[in-house]
Amino acid sequence: xxxILLAGYNLDYETIRELQAARPELRNLTPETxxxxxxxxxxxxxxxxxxxxxxxxxxxxxxxxxxxxxxGLGHSSVAEHAVFNIDILGISRLLVEEIxxxxxxxxxxxxxxxxxLTDDFVIPEEIRDTGLEEIFRETVREQNSLYxxxxxxxxxxxxxxxxxxxxxxxxxxxxxxxxxxDARYIVSLATEAQLGMTLNARGLELLLRRFAxxxxxxxxxxxxxxxxKTFEIAPSLIRYTEPTPFDRxxxxxxxxxxxxxxxRHAAGPEEEERNSENRKDWQRGDVRLIxxxxxxxxxxxAALLHTSSRAPLDRCRNLLHRxxxxxxxxxxxxxxxxxxxxxxxxxxxxxxDLTFELTLSASCFAQLKRHRMAxxxxxDYNPDLSVTIxxxxxxxxxxxxxxxxxxxxxxIYRQIAxxxxxxxxxxxxxxxxxRAILKVNARExxxxxxLRLDAHAQWDIRRLTGNMLxxxxxxxxxxxxxxxxxxxxxxxxxxxxxxxxQE
Numbered sequence: 001x002x003x004i005l006l007a008g009y010n011l012d013y014e015t016i017r018e019l020q021a022a023r024p025e026l027r028n029l030t031p032e033t034x035x036x037x038x039x040x041x042x043x044x045x046x047x048x049x050x051x052x053x054x055x056x057x058x059x060x061x062x063x064x065x066x067x068x069x070x071x072g073l074g075h076s077s078v079a080e081h082a083v084f085n086i087d088i089l090g091i092s093r094l095l096v097e098e099i100x101x102x103x104x105x106x107x108x109x110x111x112x113x114x115x116x117l118t119d120d121f122v123i124p125e126e127i128r129d130t131g132l133e134e135i136f137r138e139t140v141r142e143q144n145s146l147y148x149x150x151x152x153x154x155x156x157x158x159x160x161x162x163x164x165x166x167x168x169x170x171x172x173x174x175x176x177x178x179x180x181x182d183a184r185y186i187v188s189l190a191t192e193a194q195l196g197m198t199l200n201a202r203g204l205e206l207l208l209r210r211f212a213x214x215x216x217x218x219x220x221x222x223x224x225x226x227x228x229k230t231f232e233i234a235p236s237l238i239r240y241t242e243p244t245p246f247d248r249x250x251x252x253x254x255x256x257x258x259x260x261x262x263x264r265h266a267a268g269p270e271e272e273e274r275n276s277e278n279r280k281d282w283q284r285g286d287v288r289l290i291x292x293x294x295x296x297x298x299x300x301x302a303a304l305l306h307t308s309s310r311a312p313l314d315r316c317r318n319l320l321h322r323x324x325x326x327x328x329x330x331x332x333x334x335x336x337x338x339x340x341x342x343x344x345x346x347x348x349x350x351x352x353d354l355t356f357e358l359t360l361s362a363s364c365f366a367q368l369k370r371h372r373m374a375x376x377x378x379x380d381y382n383p384d385l386s387v388t389i390x391x392x393x394x395x396x397x398x399x400x401x402x403x404x405x406x407x408x409x410x411x412i413y414r415q416i417a418x419x420x421x422x423x424x425x426x427x428x429x430x431x432x433x434x435r436a437i438l439k440v441n442a443r444e445x446x447x448x449x450x451l452r453l454d455a456h457a458q459w460d461i462r463r464l465t466g467n468m469l470x471x472x473x474x475x476x477x478x479x480x481x482x483x484x485x486x487x488x489x490x491x492x493x494x495x496x497x498x499x500x501x502q503e
Contacts, residue, residue: 005049008034010085028056031082032234035201036062039069039078063236071239079202079237084230086197088222092122094189094426095218097365102207103372105199112191112366112430113181113458114173116151119144120192125217126423132416139188139412139427146186146405153396154179174456181458182390185363185431186405189381201237204230213243215251215422282474286359287467289474290437296352296476300442301328303348304335328478333496336482341450341489345482349443352479354472356438361388363430364460368438371448375439380425383410387431388460406431442479445472453485 008031016029033055040051055062069075088099093112100107119141127136158175165171199207204226211223223241231238282289293299298320305316320328335346360368362381369376387406393399409427417424440448445468451457452465462485473480484492 007049007052010083013085028059030059030233031084031201032066032236033059033062035070035078035081035237036065038081039065039075066236067239070237076202079205080200082201082234082237084199084201084204084233086199086226086229087194088197089194090122091193091222092124092189092218092426093191093193093362093366093430095122095216095222096193096195097189097369098211098214098216098219099195099197099207099222100369102199102203102210104203105197105207107195107197107370109195110193112184112187112363114177116180117144117147117184117187117191121188121190122192122218122426123190124423124426125221126420127416127426130416130419132412132419135412136190136416136427139409140190142405143186143188143409143429146401147183149401150183150186150393150396150398151179153398154182154392157392157396178392181363182392185361185388185390185393186402186429188409188427188429189362190426201234205238205240208238208241209243210247212241213248282471284467284470285463287464287471288357289354289468289471290357291353291355292472292475293352293354296354296442297328297478299351300349300476300479301331303351304331304346307346307348325478329481332478332481336493336496339482339493341486345443345446347443349446349479350441352442352476354440354442354445354468354475356440356468356471358436358438358464358468359385359433360436360464361431361433361460362428363458364388364464365434365436366430367452367458367461368436368464371440371444373444373447376436378436379434381428381432381434383413383428383432385433385435387429388433389431390459402431442472442476445469445480446483449483450486450489453488455485455487457485 020026020029034052037048037051037055041048044051055065066078070078091099096109100109121140121144123133123136127133155176158179159166159172162175165175208223208227211219211226214220214223227238227241298317302313302316302320305311305319306313309316311319323331335348339345358368365378389399389402393402406429409429413424413427416427448465449469452461453469454462457465469480469483472483481496482489482492
């Protein structure tokens with residue numbers, strides 16, 4: 001007989017402290033008891049709720065069990081049952097980007113799109129130690145001053161361009177958000193941020209270790225503070241927090257070798273021009289499609305046939321070779337028939353991959369990095385890649401003022417880079433750009449399209465996603481028939497099923 005028991009749920013830490021103060025005998029308010037109980041499921045025949053009861057009564061034994069199973073036997077997944085909720089305040093936007101590289105966590109971040117920013121910013125310790133603190137402060141203050149000027153100019157412009165929305169009080173906040181999201185392109189990566197983070201003990205230990213090896217002092221300090229706040233709660237699950245040689249030394253070694261190889265094998269102008277010509281067909285704006293699964297449509301259709309039959313995959317692929325385009329579309333239509341704009345396409349769509357090289361602003365990257373089911377790697381921010389200027393800033397006549405602040409920012413960046421290159425990116429703005437490689441499967445691209453091509457999506461990532469989708473359709477035109485924003489789904493669905501009445 002089925003039985004579902006609630007084993008636990010998140011409690012605010014202040015509530016836990018109040019409970020402990022009222023009942024000092026309670027020493028089992030730790031997530032370790034659940035992880036220890038679940039670890040015993042595979043070898044202990046007792047019902048799991050009884051195992052939890054034993055763990056609550058014998059916390060030290062539960063901790064020893066965790067140490068043995070997680071670290072002695074190497075069953076690290078047991079630590080995933082212990083979960084932490086972390087408030088993170090007073091950190092830079094640059095540190096937020098480093099934190100959110102960890103994919104198996106959940107984040108909710110203070111939005112620069114919806115909140116009017118104050119002038120709070122972080123001064124890196126590296127800057128304090130170089131005698132450049134005052135010029136750093138002056139530059140960030142100049143950026144922040146222009147931010148407020150831009151917002152004051154952009155808001156009436158946005159209201160004037162959207163009179164119907166401006167006439168509805170409930171929609172004014174949306175228009176204000178559009179002005180804020182464009183004004184923020186001039187604020188620095190040192191801007192103070194905050195976020196809420198949820199992660200399990202296994203991910204926590206990895207984060208602590210990686211950040212302990214990070215070249216930025218702010219990252220190392222974050223690791224230490226986070227360790228101090230969590231270790232006493234779950235000492236049996238947080239053990240290896242010191243940086244390994246792999247974490248600490250690999251990035252430096254790779255950079256050194258890369259510099260040598262680039263210098264040794266530099267391409268001449270003629271070769272670069274030939275390479276550029278060869279790339280044109282697979283480039284759109286700042287997006288380049290550099291790799292894709294061959295026969296992408298057929299891979300996904302074969303997977304759909306395989307799941308829906310008892311035939312081996314080879315037979316499904318052979319069947320596809322005998323099918324014409326009409327039959328293939330008919331099969332896809334059955335996969336799409338009951339799809340809505342809120343549904344994810346089937347998991348079979350994960351069998352075809354695309355790899356893009358992107359050049360994107362920090363504002364755009366802030367949104368792209370939230371798609372954690374993708375593979376995303378980045379270069380450092382690079383002023384040589386120019387900046388992204390929101391069209392609205394040009395429309396209100398503020399491009400010249402914007403570029404003047406950017407020019408002064410980049411001069412200070414170069415000055416800082418001569419002394420502490422690892423800290424120089426703090427002074428760069430949300431408009432500055434970097435290169436990234438993004439690998440997605442067709443299913444994740446559908447998800448991105450739903451969110452980022454919708455009319456409510458921010459213009460920068462909407463443009464990026466649109467360019468990605470245009471190139472992707474060259475290699476999987478059938479698969480992506482319904483890859484649209486939520487607002488465009490009904491029209492795309494209607495077009496695909498326009499012959500529905502005759503079927």
